[in-house]
C-alpha cells in the first residue's frame with residue numbers, strides 16, 4: 001500500500017475541532033442521553049495471557065461514542081462482551097508502548113472495520129504510533145484489500161488519523177469530552193502518559209503505568225474517578241519466579257509501578273472521590289486477596305475504593 005499516511009498535528013486537529021465545537025449550539029446545550037460510563041475491559045497487569053483477567057484496556061462511552069484507552073490483548077472481544085458496538089469506536093488512546101497496553105491496537109481498528117466501522121478513527125499516543133499503524137496496515141494489506149474489493153467495504157487506511165503525543169497538555173476536545181495528558185514515570189518507556197477525560201457529567205483519569213507521580217496528582221486534581229495501576233510488592237518475588245526469561249523483571253516492576261498503598265496516597269493528594277484499582281501486578285496470585293488490595297489502598301485514602309474487575313461498569 002502506498003497510500004499517504006493521514007497524520008495531522010495535534011494543534012491543527014485541536015484548532016479545527018475546537019472551532020467546530022465553539023460554533024456548535026449543541027456543545028453544552030443538548031440533552032444528556034445518559035451518564036458517561038467507564039467500563040474496565042482488562043484489569044490484569046503484564047503481557048502474559050491469563051485465565052483470571054484480560055490485559056489492560058478500558059473504554060469511556062459518552063453519548064454512544066466510544067473512547068478506548070489502551071489496547072491490551074483481547075480488547076475487541078472485551079468490547080463485545082461489554083456490549084459496546086465496535087463501529088462506535090471513535091478515538092483510541094495509548095498510554096505507552098508496552099505490549100500489555102498496545103498488543104491489539106491495530107487489531108482493534110482492523111476488526112472493528114470488519115464488524116462494520118466505516119467512520120473516522122483518531123488514535124493518540126507516544127511514538128512510534130504512526131509507524132506502528134502504517135506497518136500494521138501494510139502487514140495486513142492482503143485481507144484489507146480483499147475485503148474492499150470483494151465485500152465492498154470502504155477503504156480502511158484513510159479512516160485512521162494518527163496523532164503522536166510527546167508531552168503533557170490538552171490532547172483533544174469534542175462535543176462530549178476534553179482530554180488532557182500528563183507525562184508519568186514509567187522508565188525506560190518514555191514518554192508514558194496518563195489521560196484525563198472531562199465530560200459534562202463527570203471526570204475520569206486513567207493513570208497508565210507509573211511509579212508514584214506528582215504529574216498524575218496534578219492531572220487528577222478533584223476528579224470523580226481515578227483508575228490507578230497497582231502492584232503488591234511482597235508478591236513480586238512469586239510473580240517473577242513464574243517468568244523464566246526475565247532476570248531483571250523484579251527490579252523493573254519495582255521501579256516503574258505503584259504499590260496499592262501509594263496509589264491511595266496519590267488519590268488522597270489529588271482529592272479524587274473514587275479510586276479504582278486496576279492493572280494488578282501480580283494479576284493472578286491467589287495469596288493476594290481482594291481485601292488485601294483494598295485495605296492497602298484504603299490505608300492512605302479516605303474516599304471510595306473500587307477493586308477493578310474485567311467488564312465492571314463504573
Ligand SMILES: [Zn+2]
Pocket residue numbers: 096098186189209
Ligand atoms: Zn508498562
